[in-house]
Amino acid sequence: MKEGFAIERFVFRTAGETHGPGLVTIVEGVPAGLPVLAADIDRELARRQVGYGRGERMRIEKDEVEILSGVRFGKAMGGPIAMLLRNRDWVNWQGKMAQTGDGEGVPKLDTARPGHADLPGILKYAHGDVRNVLERASARETAARVMAGALAKALLRELGVDIVGHVLSIGEFRVPADVGGNRVAAARAEGSPLRMADRGIEAEVMRWIDGVKEAGTTAGGVVEVIAGGVPPGLGSYVAWDRRLDGRLGRALMCIPAIKGVEVGGGMGLAGMPGIDVHDEVFPGGDPAVRLLGKYLLPFHRKTNRAGGLEGGMTNGEPVVVRAAMKPIPTQSVPLRTVTVDRFEASTAHRERSDVCAVPAASVVAETMVAIVLADAFLEKFGGDAMRDILYNYTGYLRRICGE
Numbered sequence: 437m438k439e440g441f442a443i444e445r446f447v448f449r450t451a452g453e454t455h456g457p458g459l460v461t462i463v464e465g466v467p468a469g470l471p472v473l474a475a476d477i478d479r480e481l482a483r484r485q486v487g488y489g490r491g492e493r494m495r496i497e498k499d500e501v502e503i504l505s506g507v508r509f510g511k512a513m514g515g516p517i518a519m520l521l522r523n524r525d526w527v528n529w530q531g532k533m534a535q536t537g538d539g540e541g542v543p544k545l546d547t548a549r550p551g552h553a554d555l556p557g558i559l560k561y562a563h564g565d566v567r568n569v570l571e572r573a574s575a576r577e578t579a580a581r582v583m584a585g586a587l588a589k590a591l592l593r594e595l596g597v598d599i600v601g602h603v604l605s606i607g608e609f610r611v612p613a614d615v616g617g618n619r620v621a622a623a624r625a626e627g628s629p630l631r632m633a634d635r636g637i638e639a640e641v642m643r644w645i646d647g648v649k650e651a652g653t654t655a656g657g658v659v660e661v662i663a664g665g666v667p668p669g670l671g672s673y674v675a676w677d678r679r680l681d682g683r684l685g686r687a688l689m690c691i692p693a694i695k696g697v698e699v700g701g702g703m704g705l706a707g708m709p710g711i712d713v714h715d716e717v718f719p720g721g722d723p724a725v726r727l728l729g730k731y732l733l734p735f736h737r738k739t740n741r742a743g744g745l746e747g748g749m750t751n752g753e754p755v756v757v758r759a760a761m762k763p764i765p766t767q768s769v770p771l772r773t774v775t776v777d778r779f780e781a782s783t784a785h786r787e788r789s790d791v792c793a794v795p796a797a798s799v800v801a802e803t804m805v806a807i808v809l810a811d812a813f814l815e816k817f818g819g820d821a822m823r824d825i826l827y828n829y830t831g832y833l834r835r836i837c838g839e
């Protein structure tokens with residue numbers, strides 16, 4: 437099983453349809469000895485499910501993982517970890533999603549919803565029913581990624597890395613500029629129904645989302661992920677496909693509805709003079725920043741416009757990445773489109789839908805960043821077993837921190 441160029445050690449594959457019996461995730465590369473608890477995975481699944489603006493499905497379903505393999509007495513054994521997430525709504529869909537029979541009597545979806553996989557999907561796979569596309573293209577699949585991400589986060593926790601995913605903006609509403617890239621400030625978003633760190637504007641943003649819903653349309657926004665406690669030297673400059681900024685960009689772009697990705701100052705840097713962009717380096721470590729809770733780097737910086745990435749490698753500063761989510765494509769006021777058999781004028785059908793899923797997208801972004809960083813740690817420090825990874829990582833920190 438190979439996930440492509442970017443993720444080669446912490447490899448995962450998901451399977452399942454949005455209204456099928458369930459979603460399955462198989463993760464390879466989880467080191468033996470890593471603590472794995474279903475409760476930790478469920479907590480991440482719950483974080484993805486909350487958020488103001490979600491559709492009715494989030495109210496009827498509470499996601500809970502069933503771990504099928506690879507874990508014994510609360511720890512990974514080193515083999516593939518298979519996880520099942522049952523779709524509780526399956527009972528209502530058994531007829532429409534039957535695996536046998538000829539589908540007689542089941543109405544076909546014959547219009548393509550703009551902004552979805554529907555139109556290119558039916559053409560590519562020679563389907564006559566849009567449901568065959570949307571069932572797999574649905575962002576329900578991101579719940580299966582979150583299960584893999586929970587394991588990646590568990591690994592990163594053991595390595596002293598903390599990761600925060602939060603919402604920078606919804607529509608025109610933005611958290612204050614100093615929250616961006618600041619993981620202490622960003623952590624205030626946890627528990628907020630909008631996953632925004634500015635509780636002062638919460639009520640106003642929720643009212644605005646209500647108005648968007650009443651108008652029959654949807655909202656987008658920008659999410660940010662900040663990973664702290666990351667050592668310099670993950671990723672590499674020696675080959676294009678080992679550059680970590682590229683690997684992170686790909687992982688974020690692969691999230692449904694993400695249309696733009698930035699690293700650090702991102703697009704904003706392009707118009708600035710270089711002297712105001714590059715992060716100067718000063719001697720001596722910042723005592724507040726200790727890798728693995730102990731090791732002090734022999735230098736520090738006062739700015740992090742690079743988002744913790746230089747030359748395709750982490751540089752010891754927090755990794756800061758952002759992703760822009762387009763407004764949800766399904767609208768209550770249906771968009772104009774064509775039928776998929778004769779390409780005649782029609783309007784898009786409406787599948788049960790969210791109005792705003794930016795808070796959930798921040799959790800999915802956190803998941804994807806965690807997976808890429810876990811993969812990069814395994815690339816640098818190897819390891820079938822947790823104790824070997826920690827041994828290798830500690831040896832590296834001793835070398836670069838001069839102990």
Ligand SMILES: Cc1cc2nc3c(=O)[nH]c(=O)nc-3n(C[C@H](O)[C@H](O)[C@H](O)COP(=O)(O)O)c2cc1C
Nearest residue numbers: 551552553575692693764765766789790793796797
């Ligand atoms: C967490 C999350 C939830 C989403 N929920 C919905 C939804 O309820 N309705 C919808 O039309 N699109 C939803 N989307 C977006 C679509 O899945 C996505 O726009 C579509 O699959 C087309 O992919 P693309 O936007 O990457 O081109 C959601 C995306 C995410 C990340």
